[in-house]
Amino acid sequence: MTWNELRGVALAAAGGVLIAACGGSGGGSSGGSNLNIAFLPKQVNNPYFDTAASGGQEAARALGGQFKQVGPSEASGSAQVPYIQTLTQQHVSAIVVSADDPDAIAPALKQAMQKGIKVVGYDSSPAPDARNLFINQADLQGIGQNQIKLICDEIPGCSGQIGIVSATSTATNQNAWINFMQQTLQSNPQYANLKLVKTVYGNDDPQTSVTVTQGLLQAYPDLKGIIAPTTVGIAAAAQVLEQTGKAGKVALTGLGTPNNMKKYVKDGTAKEFALWNVKDLGYLSYYIAGLLAQGKIKGNTGEKFTAGRLGSYTIGTDGVVVLGPPFTFNASNIDQFNF
Incomplete structure (x- = not known):
């Protein structure tokens, strides 16, 4: 099928x-x-x-x-x-x-x-x-480290505020990945100039994910990057960046499916993302x-x-x-x- x-x-x-x-x-x-x-x-x-x-x-x-x-x-x-x-x-x-x-x-x-x-x-x-x-x-720690590396690669100078658009606050995998992202930011001097300011939860619902991404951008106007380790969240974040004119200005990466993200990769909204x-x-x-x-x-x-x-x-x-x-x-x- x-x-x-x-x-x-x-x-x-x-x-x-x-x-x-x-x-x-x-x-x-x-x-x-x-x-x-x-x-x-x-x-x-x-x-x-x-x-x-x-x-x-x-x-x-x-x-x-x-x-x-x-x-x-x-x-x-x-x-x-x-x-x-x-x-x-x-x-x-x-x-x-x-x-x-x-x-x-x-x-x-x-x-x-x-x-x-x-x-x-x-x-x-x-x-x-x-x-x-x-x-x-995939290995939990490996995913967390990979997500930080990808956002660092996309943000000029690997410096500035970043936010996370997650799924639900109780999701085991999301919380483990975010925990390793935080550890990576704290322990690796390469990322010393990246600051995680907020994690928001879209509940793996497209509209909720759009709403929380909009809120994240409004609360942090100097935001340089978004990590969305959820296939629903990354597509919603890409949509918001395009609609607000911030595509290419706020970096985006995360975990997504190729079919959902192909358009956004080709137009530069998200240069790269990961998945298994x-x-x-x-x-x-x-x-x-x-x-x-x-x-x-x-x-x-x-x-x-x-x-x-x-x-x-x-x-x-x-x-x-x-x-x-x-x-x-x-x-x-x-x-x-x-x-």
Whole structure:
């Protein structure tokens, strides 16, 4: 299924269910046709999670299992809880979840695990004791350091005020990246002249992200750069910079998808930004959930396994598997990607 076809299905679902039957029927936690795995993103109808879902579908076909995606239309930890409860009642083989609020969803995930359902985090980790494994899209520290390097490269003299447009204030991944950004600013003399003045939260909602970016620019008229480590936020920030005539005057970088950011890279609003292969993140997450549900891996630290076309991986400490390093997109390479 192409990205556009997948996007159309997700929009038609309108907050409901995106399903791809890639094998036989039935739930449970066996192999082949009995493999029934559900993805629960922070929100549906989000291009980032739609792309990850396409990777999950590919892995489902490779393993002969079933795939479905359910979730709220607005990013909220409490809104994810009813979906977890329903999936538990359906006794799916595994739940692959991006935690909007790890503490809010932990009790429901623990109940699912008590029923024998495997829980795999992706994108944003649930509480460690409320999941079997977490598929980290890239090393947390590496992402934080990379974001500071990119904004430094874009701001003349690597000097001035910068702000962050994040997703939700409870998002595990966002908070970890921001923490490492702050540490990098404080510890690396190369960035001594950069000052982080404010972090604002757009809740992974386009309009909210536009509003908080506008507020950030109004509150800090001398702002030199914005980091938006969220695919929704970086596109919204780019839109605001263009509308306010500040494109090219206020530097912008962050984490985004090539299709959403291509226009802004080509017109100079954002010279470069980073991300990982989102489809591969979905593929790896489903594949690992399948191996867990089939009993082919236990989830122990140091355990090695092969994940289809992605090759070999090793489970790290705290049950974390790292997909790989982030990739930087710019005008020289962005036309090579379509997601």
